[in-house]
Amino acid sequence: MPDKQKKEIFNILFVDDEENVLRSLKRLFIDDSNIEVFTALSGKAGLEILKNNDIAVIVSDQRMPEMSGAQFLEKAKRLQPDSVRIVLTGYADVNAAMDAINKGGAFKYITKPWDDNDLMLSVLNSIETYRLKKENRRLSELTKKQNEELKKWNTELEFYVQQHTVELTKQNKELNTLNEKLKTNLKEFITAFSNLIELRDKTVRSHSNTVAALSEGIAEKLGLSKSEVDAITTAAQLHDIGKIGIPDIVLFKNTDELTPDEMEEYTKHPVRGQAAVDPVEELREAGMLIRSHHEWHDGNGFPDRLSGNKIPLGSRIIAIADKLDRLTSGGAGKLSIESALNVVKSLSGIQFDPELYGMLHEVAREKITINVGAADAMEVELRPKDLMPGLIVSRDVMTGTGLLLLRKGMTLNERNIETMKRGYHIDPSKSGIFVWKRIK
Numbered sequence: 226m227p228d229k230q231k232k233e234i235f236n237i238l239f240v241d242d243e244e245n246v247l248r249s250l251k252r253l254f255i256d257d258s259n260i261e262v263f264t265a266l267s268g269k270a271g272l273e274i275l276k277n278n279d280i281a282v283i284v285s286d287q288r289m290p291e292m293s294g295a296q297f298l299e300k301a302k303r304l305q306p307d308s309v310r311i312v313l314t315g316y317a318d319v320n321a322a323m324d325a326i327n328k329g330g331a332f333k334y335i336t337k338p339w340d341d342n343d344l345m346l347s348v349l350n351s352i353e354t355y356r357l358k359k360e361n362r363r364l365s366e367l368t369k370k371q372n373e374e375l376k377k378w379n380t381e382l383e384f385y386v387q388q389h390t391v392e393l394t395k396q397n398k399e400l401n402t403l404n405e406k407l408k409t410n411l412k413e414f415i416t417a418f419s420n421l422i423e424l425r426d427k428t429v430r431s432h433s434n435t436v437a438a439l440s441e442g443i444a445e446k447l448g449l450s451k452s453e454v455d456a457i458t459t460a461a462q463l464h465d466i467g468k469i470g471i472p473d474i475v476l477f478k479n480t481d482e483l484t485p486d487e488m489e490e491y492t493k494h495p496v497r498g499q500a501a502v503d504p505v506e507e508l509r510e511a512g513m514l515i516r517s518h519h520e521w522h523d524g525n526g527f528p529d530r531l532s533g534n535k536i537p538l539g540s541r542i543i544a545i546a547d548k549l550d551r552l553t554s555g556g557a558g559k560l561s562i563e564s565a566l567n568v569v570k571s572l573s574g575i576q577f578d579p580e581l582y583g584m585l586h587e588v589a590r591e592k593i594t595i596n597v598g599a600a601d602a603m604e605v606e607l608r609p610k611d612l613m614p615g616l617i618v619s620r621d622v623m624t625g626t627g628l629l630l631l632r633k634g635m636t637l638n639e640r641n642i643e644t645m646k647r648g649y650h651i652d653p654s655k656s657g658i659f660v661w662k663r664i665k
């Protein structure tokens with residue numbers, strides 16, 4: 226037994242109507258400091274003691290006046306069910322002892338006269354039984370209490386988690402909506418921003434849109450991630466935004482006609498473009514791509530004279546797309562797509578990444594906008610349901626009551642097609658919708 230338990234004091238109660246019997250019983254345990262002995266001369270007196278003290282073992286004589294041992298033990302059992310009960314009985318009273326065992330729940334009987342050692346051993350064993358019973362009850366109650374606590378915590382936790390999940394889901398939904406809205410706003414802002422340059426330079430109308438569509442197509446064919454494709458498309462849309470700072474006289478000339486001073490001014494536009502978008506965190510990556518869109522594969526470009534793979538992939542894509550559109554757009558005298566592709570091919574490995582030509586060739590026909598007035602384009606009338614993104618409107622489109630739906634020269638996209646379809650449904654146009662269509 227551990228020390229702590231050894232020091233535990235256990236009470237035992239002897240009940241006998243003979244004083245000398247009680248004395249000799251008490252004497253047996255006089256040296257045991259762990260045991261305190263109570264004695265009673267009758268069942269009635271014994272019950273009084275039981276009412277006020279925790280008794281581990283009760284040893285009662287069977288034959289007593291007024292209340293027999295069996296009767297006393299039966300009452301004692303009700304008062305203290307955990308205490309171990311032993312009945313003392315004469316040889317002749319075995320039947321009465323059985324009665325005490327049955328009715329009073331006595332643990333055992335000891336016959337008179339008893340053997341001191343046997344009796345002491347029986348009492349000590351009974352104390353151990355009592356201790357184990359108590360310990361067992363204590364542990365069961367502790368387990369029960371802990372279980373209840375755990376259950377309570379579990380329920381609270383579940384409730385908390387549930388509440389938190391609902392809250393998080395709600396917040397997540399709100400954030401997603403906000404995020405989507407921000408993305409849409411940013412896209413609209415980018416389009417508006419890129420239109421600024423095209424407002425000044427009529428020859429580059431829809432240039433940004435076309436370069437963006439071509440770059441997006443090439444980036445997708447390369448298997449780049451959605452965020453990379455988005456960054457490249459955005460950069461392509463804004464690649465010439467730095468031209469806003471260039472004087473008209475420089476802007477409207479061909480690059481090979483520029484004086485050295487004008488050329489110096491012109492070569493600033495990629496860095497100016499990067500600086501213009503840099504304050505917007507979401508456009509910072511695109512800004513890096515804008516900066517390098519005039520670098521050459523052989524290192525003869527500007528502004529940093531980067532070469533080969535040192536030029537960001539997005540910038541290489543924009544450069545090759547930009548060239549194709551500049552060769553094919555801008556009205557009469559410009560090249561057909563096939564001729565323009567041949568020019569780009571001849572510059573592959575010099576000005577452009579040779580790896581990209583194949584992909585440009587694949588996307589050119591499906592993405593490039595029709596070249597207004599070019600040899601491979603003609604004007605056709607389409608029904609609203611036949612409109613496709615990328616086509617250029619060749620005449621102003623008015624509603625039946627004369628409101629302007631789409632201005633001549635605008636490039637169709639999913640949003641303005643939808644607007645046009647709705648406008649057409651409410652107030653059908655009398656003038657029709659005319660667009661440029663490729664012949665070859």
Ligand SMILES: [Fe+2]
Nearest residue numbers: 464465518519
């Ligand atoms: Fe440029």
Ligand SMILES: [Fe+2]
Nearest residue numbers: 432464465547
């Ligand atoms: Fe450009």
